[in-house]
Amino acid sequence: MMNSSKYVCALLFAGLFLYADDARAEPVQVDYSDCRSPIRVRADGEPLRELLKKLADEMGFVLISNPQISDNVDFSGEYASEDLFRQLLRGHNSMLSYRKDESCPNGKVIAEVVLMKDGEMSTSSQLERYEHAPTPEVRVQSGAARKSKDYVIIEDMDDHVEAAIAKKAPARKRDMTPEQRSEFMRLKKEKGKWRDH
Numbered sequence: 001m002m003n004s005s006k007y008v009c010a011l012l013f014a015g016l017f018l019y020a021d022d023a024r025a026e027p028v029q030v031d032y033s034d035c036r037s038p039i040r041v042r043a044d045g046e047p048l049r050e051l052l053k054k055l056a057d058e059m060g061f062v063l064i065s066n067p068q069i070s071d072n073v074d075f076s077g078e079y080a081s082e083d084l085f086r087q088l089l090r091g092h093n094s095m096l097s098y099r100k101d102e103s104c105p106n107g108k109v110i111a112e113v114v115l116m117k118d119g120e121m122s123t124s125s126q127l128e129r130y131e132h133a134p135t136p137e138v139r140v141q142s143g144a145a146r147k148s149k150d151y152v153i154i155e156d157m158d159d160h161v162e163a164a165i166a167k168k169a170p171a172r173k174r175d176m177t178p179e180q181r182s183e184f185m186r187l188k189k190e191k192g193k194w195r196d197h
Helices: 002-025 048-059 081-088 157-165 178-191
Strands: 028-031 039-047 062-065 072-079 093-100 108-116 128-131 138-141 144-147
Touching: 028 048, 039 048, 039 081, 048 062, 048 072, 048 081, 048 108, 048 128, 072 081, 081 108, 093 157, 157 178
Parallel strands: 062 108
Antiparallel strands: 028 039, 039 072, 062 128, 093 108, 138 144
């Protein structure tokens, strides 16, 4: 019995060592829990776009950037969201857009980060869109699985609900993620009567 517990301890120790070694080897690290907590970031000579992609994955914003931007960054610390992007994008042609989120300190959260070359416009055809989409649904048809359609991007759900209620824009619930649909339904209920068509 004693030999098996020594074996288990040795395996656990080796696993911890390998895990710690792997964490050190990761060139871009982001630790983000929610908009009320600081973001911990570390990038050791990595491309700025890779760090922004990792932040997009963790924070859920859309990144629109020019693939020709190849700046490398050495960046490390713990920051509030706006301070992080202010420092990270200093000296770059960039834009941030927000969406309402009452659970966050300023009542908003970053929805989109645009990183362009100097003098480039946000309408440039050179820009690439990157977003960490929710795990796609899988539908089975004739025995074959395929990805479901793309979801609609809603910058501000509050405005979207108001436009749908005023009949200025279609609700497009079938194109929403399950989370978007629940938020849409909650907001429309709060805002008054609604008739689904």
